[in-house]
Amino acid sequence: MSIRKSSLLLPRTSNWMGVSALGAAMLATTALPSMADEALADLVESVSPSVVTIIAEQKAAPSPAQGQSFDFDGHPFGEFFKRFGGPEGFNMPQRGPAQGLGSGFVLDEAGYVVTNHHVVDNAETVTVRLSDDRTFEAEVVGTDPLTDIAVLKIDAGKGLQAVKLGDSDAIRVGEDVVAIGNPFGLSSTVTTGIVSAKGRNISDGPYAEFIQTDAAINKGNSGGPLFNMDGEVVGVNSAIYSPSGGSVGLGFAVTSNIVEHIAADLQDDGQVSRGWLGVSIQNISPQLAAALGIDASSGALVADVVADSPADGVLEQGDVILSFNGEAVDSSGDLPILVGTTKVGTASNLTILRDGKQETVTLTVGQHQAASAQSDTPVESEAAGTSLGVTVAPLTETVRAETGIAKAVEGVVVTDLQPDSPAARAGLQRGDVIVKLGNQDTFTPEALKAALDSEKTDPALVLINRAGSQIFVAVELV
Incomplete structure (x- = not known):
């Protein structure tokens, strides 16, 4: 990559002192911060104390039983052992607890904090770290997978600074926005950009609407606020499109108008009434x-x-x-x-x-009945010691009407996936209909469990229906 230098060309003049004065004036002007820079710095300084770090910890995964493979990722001799096996008598270490990092913001001074559902999903303990480094164990008041919003509660006493939710309908494409969060654990990171588009639907469910922004959003920004230039939260950063895993200028935030409704409902009784x-x-x-x-x-x-x-x-x-x-x-x-x-x-x-x-x-x-917890079933095989990492629901008439799944399609619909589960790694998504596992029909959650129990092939061949199209995926069970 070549770097091209730019030069400042001044008009010729015989007055050497005049040219010097003009150049000095221009240099002095460029060295001073602009009014816009000052306004942005003031905004960031005023809202940053409201942005928090979310630490979600899951229980330790058990060491593999005899005959099962061990995940050597992260082990200093991992690549060697993968190729040639571990030495005789080598004891595989117990895997430590999985820890995820995300972002969030203080919704009110009573201690309510907003973040993403996927940040705290399946966590055994959730810790909130404030901008002043105080930490508090958080209670998960409630989550809504269909909009990817969660509300937490901490008992911090005094000293919490809340932010105001703005009107996401009022923001226009092209307006400046500011994202603050903890990408890769780097707390209080500020990025800026514009509203690239409104009303985006990124197939995360029929009840979520997103603002698209080119403000840099990376892993760890999830659950953090997207501010307008008045210091109001207009979105909750939730997803990025990235072939590489890093920011490519395609970030998506759940609109604040949806967040306001969902957060109020969760604060009321921990559930969303739709x-x-x-x-x-x-x-x-x-x-x-x-x-x-x-x-x-x-x-x-x-x-x-x-x-x-x-x-x-x-x-x-x-x-x-x-x-x-x-x-x-x-x-x-x-x-x-x-x-x-x-x-x-x-x-x-x-x-x-x-x-x-x-x-x-x-x-x-x-x-609304389609997301009823009573109809959702986690799919796990006790006999085989394996889990797909999905939660499914039967295709009732209500579910079909809400999701647009045709009457001719039979199976169970995926309502939730665990991060980094076999199903998630294979590319399954919420809203997919699992039609077959192996050679067995899976028209009910019980049938899917039975098929998983008896499946002898690894990876297993799974037939799904996605948006009316039938496709096969290979799911590694172990």
């Missing part, structure tokens, strides 16, 4: 608009209505939902967020297009 209509919806392509005899291609097309749901008897197949409680529904992705953040039991007005005519209907929002 509104639910009971419809399966889809976008309207120009071809569908022509077939329906309508001019616009905006709105959400009702593809199916769940029996005995709030929408049953009110909405019909073929209806186009144009607005919900006065909020425009430009695409099918808008409706789950609008409904999900509506209080259960609320009488709501929907503007719809039916048979070419616009009309208003009213229904009472019900309780």
Whole structure:
């Protein structure tokens, strides 16, 4: 890589002193900090005490039993032992507890802290370290995997500084934003950028909406705040797109308007109460608009209505939902967020297009059931001593309606994955439907467990359905 020097060309003049004065003036100007720099430094100084480090510790993994392979990663002779085996009588060390680092911020002075669900998921102990290096063991008040938000509680007494949640709907593409967090454990790291896009859906569920930013976000930034230039949190940094694992300028933050609703719900009773209509919806392509005899291609097309749901008897197949409680529904992705953040039991007005005519209907929002903890089942084989590292739920009519999974698809839907689990390493994602493991159908969680118990091949061949397409993946079980 060549470095090209730039030179400052000044106009010729016979007045040597004039040129020197001009050059000195220009140098003096460039040496002074700009008003924008001062404002940014003031902002960072004011909000940094509210940003915290999250330390999540999982229990120690047991040493491998006889006949099982040992993970030599991190061992000083790991590569040698991988190739030639350990010496006779060599005792494999007990693996230490896994420790994950993330970021978060103080939501209020009572001790509530916001971070990501995936930062504290499956942790046995969670510690919050403040900017002044005080540490406190945290209680996990509640988490919401569908938006990747978690709320913690610490008993710090006095001295906590909270930040204000801003209006993420008001921020515009191109505005400056500031990310503060702990990438790779480097606490209080500040990066700046702009809002690259709004309303992103990165397949993390129908209830999460993201702000895209080019502010550098790396491992350890997860759960940290994304600030606007007024010092308000407009997003919670949650994900990056990176082929290399480092920042490439594609970061994503859950919008603060969603965070505000989820955090308040979790503070109330530790659970998220989501509104639910009971419809399966889809976008309207120009071809569908022509077939329906309508001019616009905006709105959400009702593809199916769940029996005995709030929408049953009110909405019909073929209806186009144009607005919900006065909020425009430009695409099918808008409706789950609008409904999900509506209080259960609320009488709501929907503007719809039916048979070419616009009309208003009213229904009472019900309780979302698709993510019910009672229907979610972790898949683990006690007989084989292996685990896929997934949590699955049966494909009920409610789940199909909420996820858009067609009636012809059979299997169990993945509702959660453990980090670095066999399923996660194989590339499975939330929302995938596991159709077969080996040569056995997996139409229920029990059937998937039975298939895992009897599976003799490693890696196991797993057939999944993702967004309507059937694909095979190989999952290493040991």
